[in-house]
Amino acid sequence: MKRRRISLFPLAGALLFPGAHLPLHIFEPRYRALVSDALARDRLIGMVQPSDTKPRPALYSIGCLGRIVECDALDDGCFNIVLLGLARFHILNELDVVTPFRQVEAEVEPEEEEGAALAPVTRAALEMEARRFADHLGYVVDWSAVSRLDDQALVNGIAQVAPFDVASKQSLLEARTLDERVERTIQLMQFYGRTDRDGPSTLQ
Numbered sequence: 001m002k003r004r005r006i007s008l009f010p011l012a013g014a015l016l017f018p019g020a021h022l023p024l025h026i027f028e029p030r031y032r033a034l035v036s037d038a039l040a041r042d043r044l045i046g047m048v049q050p051s052d053t054k055p056r057p058a059l060y061s062i063g064c065l066g067r068i069v070e071c072d073a074l075d076d077g078c079f080n081i082v083l084l085g086l087a088r089f090h091i092l093n094e095l096d097v098v099t100p101f102r103q104v105e106a107e108v109e110p111e112e113e114e115g116a117a118l119a120p121v122t123r124a125a126l127e128m129e130a131r132r133f134a135d136h137l138g139y140v141v142d143w144s145a146v147s148r149l150d151d152q153a154l155v156n157g158i159a160q161v162a163p164f165d166v167a168s169k170q171s172l173l174e175a176r177t178l179d180e181r182v183e184r185t186i187q188l189m190q191f192y193g194r195t196d197r198d199g200p201s202t203l204q
Contacts, residue, residue: 006046017156030100
């Protein structure tokens, strides 16, 4: 793994996965400064989830490094950006900095190779559960477009947009393989579907 300094955007519930895109509206002054700094340097931002709700929250140790691939600077100083996920990173320590945004030293994993493949039966099980989950939530989905996605794009896309809680989303990011992420995603879709129908549940 490669060590590097990473400027962070901690945002609960918003996960970036390698190979996936994440649109963001940037309006807080400290994160407007973060985007301006990234645009002037390498266009890289680390997305990571806070692990509590304190004013300066603790952070999960694993996030995803993203590159700004689209940026619209608005008249009011805000930005609309799109991040492309590059690779996961592991936070080693937080740096003492004067910038309004937080920075860490982290180890960055090699970028995930495109085209990671699932067994056909695994792909079919994921698509079937995704259809059930989308119907349960009342989502309108273009399934013909979904069927054209490669396995990695499908898995990471579902993991990124599904309305799971912070800890659940983090568990998907921390999955070490695509198959492990599929298994956890299917379990979470089944769990969240049962929770709505049967009342509170506990995920073990």
